[in-house]
Amino acid sequence: MKSNRNIFTVSIRSIAFAWQTNRKILLLLIFLNLFQGSVVYLQFTSFSAIVDEIIRIKQGVSSTRELIQSAVILGLSFLVPTIVGNIVSFYRNKFRLQQGVQLELYKIEKQSALDIGTIESSSYQNLLRGAKEWGSGSVLNLQDFIFTSATSFAGIITSIGILWALNRWLVLFAALAAAPVYFFYKKYSMEVFRIRYLSLDDHRVIGNRISHFEELQKAVDVILLKLKDWFKEQIRDRKVSFNEKIIAAEQKKSLSYAVLSLWYLLFLFAAIALMTKEALAGSIAVGGLLLAFNTYTRFYQTINGYIESISFTEEAARYAARWFELFETEPKIRSRKDAVRISFTTAPLIEFKNVSFRYPNEEGETPLVLQSLSFTIRPGEKIAIVGINGSGKTTLIKLLCRIYDPTEGNIYINGTDLRDIYLEDWQSAIGILFQDFPVYNLTVRESIGVGRISETPDATQEERLRQAAHFSGADEFITSYDQLIWKEFKDGVDLSKGQHQRLAVARMFYRNALVTILDEPTASIDAVTEEKIFNSLEKHMEGKTVILITHRFSTVKNADKILMLEHGRIIEQGSHKELMLLRGQYEALFTMQAKRYLENED
Numbered sequence: 001m002k003s004n005r006n007i008f009t010v011s012i013r014s015i016a017f018a019w020q021t022n023r024k025i026l027l028l029l030i031f032l033n034l035f036q037g038s039v040v041y042l043q044f045t046s047f048s049a050i051v052d053e054i055i056r057i058k059q060g061v062s063s064t065r066e067l068i069q070s071a072v073i074l075g076l077s078f079l080v081p082t083i084v085g086n087i088v089s090f091y092r093n094k095f096r097l098q099q100g101v102q103l104e105l106y107k108i109e110k111q112s113a114l115d116i117g118t119i120e121s122s123s124y125q126n127l128l129r130g131a132k133e134w135g136s137g138s139v140l141n142l143q144d145f146i147f148t149s150a151t152s153f154a155g156i157i158t159s160i161g162i163l164w165a166l167n168r169w170l171v172l173f174a175a176l177a178a179a180p181v182y183f184f185y186k187k188y189s190m191e192v193f194r195i196r197y198l199s200l201d202d203h204r205v206i207g208n209r210i211s212h213f214e215e216l217q218k219a220v221d222v223i224l225l226k227l228k229d230w231f232k233e234q235i236r237d238r239k240v241s242f243n244e245k246i247i248a249a250e251q252k253k254s255l256s257y258a259v260l261s262l263w264y265l266l267f268l269f270a271a272i273a274l275m276t277k278e279a280l281a282g283s284i285a286v287g288g289l290l291l292a293f294n295t296y297t298r299f300y301q302t303i304n305g306y307i308e309s310i311s312f313t314e315e316a317a318r319y320a321a322r323w324f325e326l327f328e329t330e331p332k333i334r335s336r337k338d339a340v341r342i343s344f345t346t347a348p349l350i351e352f353k354n355v356s357f358r359y360p361n362e363e364g365e366t367p368l369v370l371q372s373l374s375f376t377i378r379p380g381e382k383i384a385i386v387g388i389n390g391s392g393k394t395t396l397i398k399l400l401c402r403i404y405d406p407t408e409g410n411i412y413i414n415g416t417d418l419r420d421i422y423l424e425d426w427q428s429a430i431g432i433l434f435q436d437f438p439v440y441n442l443t444v445r446e447s448i449g450v451g452r453i454s455e456t457p458d459a460t461q462e463e464r465l466r467q468a469a470h471f472s473g474a475d476e477f478i479t480s481y482d483q484l485i486w487k488e489f490k491d492g493v494d495l496s497k498g499q500h501q502r503l504a505v506a507r508m509f510y511r512n513a514l515v516t517i518l519d520e521p522t523a524s525i526d527a528v529t530e531e532k533i534f535n536s537l538e539k540h541m542e543g544k545t546v547i548l549i550t551h552r553f554s555t556v557k558n559a560d561k562i563l564m565l566e567h568g569r570i571i572e573q574g575s576h577k578e579l580m581l582l583r584g585q586y587e588a589l590f591t592m593q594a595k596r597y598l599e600n601e602d
Ligand SMILES: Nc1ncnc2c1ncn2[C@@H]1O[C@H](COP(=O)(O)OP(=O)(O)OP(=O)(O)O)[C@@H](O)[C@H]1O
Pocket: 120, 359, 369, 387, 388, 389, 390, 391, 392, 393, 394, 395, 396
């Protein structure tokens, strides 16, 4: 836990962020906060001057002119801070809104640069959860506390000056009265932070369980499987345990306050005794006595507030640090500085040479899920990858897309190691449809169009969109390309799982990548449409490489090459004919599936 991350560094980063967002408002706020901190003492001095003037007028040694002067100053000392306070609060709110947007956008920018391995890691997920839980508000709160500290600081300096002038002992009494406050606040805020930090995993579980009541697909299961009470219990237990810890910390805080109040009273009495003695001895006037008392109590409150805000600043800094850690998280997979720029115009030669892979894990070494894979995919070949669940098919294509790098061995693209190729160049040459593909809540046109978002619209675009929808069979249910696929919105609709998948396949046809990778693209699609899709792939993807992962052996018969995986190894490879002649695993599984179809026909 990097809880003791340098508070100073985080505060500087937070102010630097504010500076980047709007330096004029930042400087204005700092100035106005400093002004607010010191102006209050003008009220005390002008009020004590009025009291002394009244006494002097009664004694006949002063005129009402001085009294009016002091009254005007007193009036202004009340009026000006009120106006300034309103200005501060206006600009502060404006600044919070401006920075809130900037922070969210910056976070998105940083997140989208990360690789999947980093995103999957539990440390990153905790960081994300922490940042989400405390929101961008933690960075902004930190600034608020810095501003409050500036106000308090100005107040302390002013009051020290006044108290020092009246009686130096007053400064010492007030300082001693306030000193323990810091340690109490610090201890308490550390404890709350620790509780929150240690319960991050619990909060992620709570968030997940709550999602079962909020997300449609999950909510249906909750109702049908009667999971409500079971999930509710899990949520309640975790929340109750978290609350108990926070309440215990709150209790300790309240007790500390009681002790602190007694301590403060002790020094207040000492200060009153000292000032009364001075007044009786005639060394200060009545107005001076009032000024001393007001300044003393205000000094204590200010120093108390200052310590409190330092302590809160520390607390806010601990939370804000999560945001900055998030910003600092660097992707593990990225282009090398001297990466080769390649503008792919034709399907490339792909070679796997002795590739082995294990998933990265922070807790320790995981088993190899791919072992010594070697194979070649020639430009424009249609490849099928088959194998039982967990044999490593999806992992293999993740390596090909460079979502991960191999643990051992190399992948060559046109003879260049994939790690040496500029990542974006390679990414723009490939198109991938994963088995758990995302559903876009966009219009039909956009849902297909995102397959090639960087493309500038041209006259053929609409035609190509419609063609892609035709190849995937999506055109059969599309009534309008402007239809919004989002049931929760007015006029929005939802689609069946298979229809969603047809749209996703259309997206891939529209992308028309040099290397198209399809991971079980027809799992939810009916047999007739499946046949149509595979025919379109063969006919319209000529010259392009297509890699297909599937469990349906009937769909791979026409592939140029079939790779059969088992426990992360290629156990057979060749065309359908070659593998059938081999009479190995492929032949056995193919025959089994074919037999089942025929039996079903009988
Ligand atoms: N992100 C991950 N972190 C750790 N292990 C993983 C991860 N993804 C997959 N695995 C493991 O890697 C192995 C291969 O998984 P993979 O998804 O590649 O199999 P598959 O052949 O595509 O399976 P399926 O046919 O079920 O889609 C499995 O044992 C799985 O548990």
